Amino acid sequence: MKSQRIAVAGGTGKLGRHIVEGLLEIKQQHGLTVIVLSRSPGPDISFAGCNAPVIAVNYENVDSIRNVLNDYQIDTIISTLVSLTPETFITSQENLLQAGLALPSFHRFAPSEFAVDSEQVSARVNLYRMKIPILRTLERVKRERPDSFEYTRFNCGIFANYLAFGNTKPEGHKAHGHLARFPFVFDLSKRTAEIPGDGEKQTVYTRVEDVGKFVAAATQLETWEEYNEMAGDVLTMNEVIRISEDVCGAKFNVKYYSREDILAKMSQLSENVMEHFYWEFYLAYVNGDCDIKRPINLNKMVDIKPVGVRQFIEQWWG
Numbered sequence: 001m002k003s004q005r006i007a008v009a010g011g012t013g014k015l016g017r018h019i020v021e022g023l024l025e026i027k028q029q030h031g032l033t034v035i036v037l038s039r040s041p042g043p044d045i046s047f048a049g050c051n052a053p054v055i056a057v058n059y060e061n062v063d064s065i066r067n068v069l070n071d072y073q074i075d076t077i078i079s080t081l082v083s084l085t086p087e088t089f090i091t092s093q094e095n096l097l098q099a100g101l102a103l104p105s106f107h108r109f110a111p112s113e114f115a116v117d118s119e120q121v122s123a124r125v126n127l128y129r130m131k132i133p134i135l136r137t138l139e140r141v142k143r144e145r146p147d148s149f150e151y152t153r154f155n156c157g158i159f160a161n162y163l164a165f166g167n168t169k170p171e172g173h174k175a176h177g178h179l180a181r182f183p184f185v186f187d188l189s190k191r192t193a194e195i196p197g198d199g200e201k202q203t204v205y206t207r208v209e210d211v212g213k214f215v216a217a218a219t220q221l222e223t224w225e226e227y228n229e230m231a232g233d234v235l236t237m238n239e240v241i242r243i244s245e246d247v248c249g250a251k252f253n254v255k256y257y258s259r260e261d262i263l264a265k266m267s268q269l270s271e272n273v274m275e276h277f278y279w280e281f282y283l284a285y286v287n288g289d290c291d292i293k294r295p296i297n298l299n300k301m302v303d304i305k306p307v308g309v310r311q312f313i314e315q316w317w318g
């Protein structure tokens with residue numbers, strides 16, 4: 001059954017806000033109710049002439065969440081939560097789900113995935129290990145309620161917006177959407193790239209604005225498959241370099257990191273969590289944990305025309 005009354009947990013955040021905006025864009029067309037769950041009250045999120053109220057919940061308290069979900073008769077919860085503390089993250093998502101399951105109106109849940117398959121990389125990427133427990137709970141709930149409950153893992157690869165880091169276009173900040181600005185693998189402003197492996201593995205890139213549109217469109221599907229894989233583009237990192245060189249009109253300085261190079265780098269890291277995340281991702285990448293193992297099914301099921309990598313690079317570097 002299509003989603004009608006949707007709560008986005010963490011919808012004030014970087015990705016979450018794009019999903020809220022994607023939903024607000026189709027709100028009138030489909031008569032949706034969209035609310036944002038947050039740890040603190042805040043002003044409504046407005047987009048495309050529509051609003052979503054931001055409602056405070058205590059993620060440690062199932063009753064606090066359930067009361068809000070009940071007030072709005074929520075049928076679908078999309079989690080875009082993040083925490084660097086595993087216990088907090090795991091408990092928050094678990095409590096969200098339990099609060100939903102207590103209501104007859106509720107029938108859909110999407111955990112905070114939105115990258116590469118967390119299950120594939122969790123052995124090596126520490127921050128993604130905390131994404132696994134909710135998947136086990138969701139599998140169990142689905143077994144218990146096969147006809148009345150659905151969940152899906154939205155995978156979108158790497159946000160293509162990071163390719164715009166350092167662009168000097170007059171409105172260049174718009175390239176990042178609501179995301180933080182940093183270079184990831186490629187730094188087009190310096191004409192450099194640090195590539196895990198030989199750069200020949202295929203990788204999914206999706207602009208965060210398009211992730212918002214894909215997820216919003218997926219709420220209007222009658223059924224949810226366990227995986228909803230979306231892509232703005234599927235390219236090898238070497239192909240991204242060739243496009244970047246072509247558009248920038250300059251040869252890039254490219255460093256390739258073998259598994260041994262990466263392990264050597266990891267042995268010298270500081271305590272910085274994000275630094276570890278970066279190199280753990282590199283290790284997962286060379287080990288094949290990030291390989292694309294399923295078809296890009298969501299692109300075929302919804303009518304969204306995402307921006308491809310060449311188009312994106314031409315827009316911000318051409």
Ligand SMILES: NC(=O)c1ccc[n+]([C@@H]2O[C@H](COP(=O)([O-])OP(=O)(O)OC[C@H]3O[C@@H](n4cnc5c(N)ncnc54)[C@H](OP(=O)(O)O)[C@@H]3O)[C@@H](O)[C@H]2O)c1
Nearest residue numbers: 010012013014015038039081082083112114115157158159
């Ligand atoms: N594909 C990619 O390239 C890529 C890149 C980055 C992230 N991601 C994924 O996208 C998802 C969202 O990431 P994001 O960077 O958009 O998240 P974020 O903006 O850092 O955080 C999302 C929201 O989580 C809530 N939050 C923060 N700390 C919390 C805590 N301790 N307990 C409960 N809620 C907390 C906050 O909302 P309130 O303050 O309103 O409560 C925050 O706005 C994650 O699954 C992440 O792995 C993917």
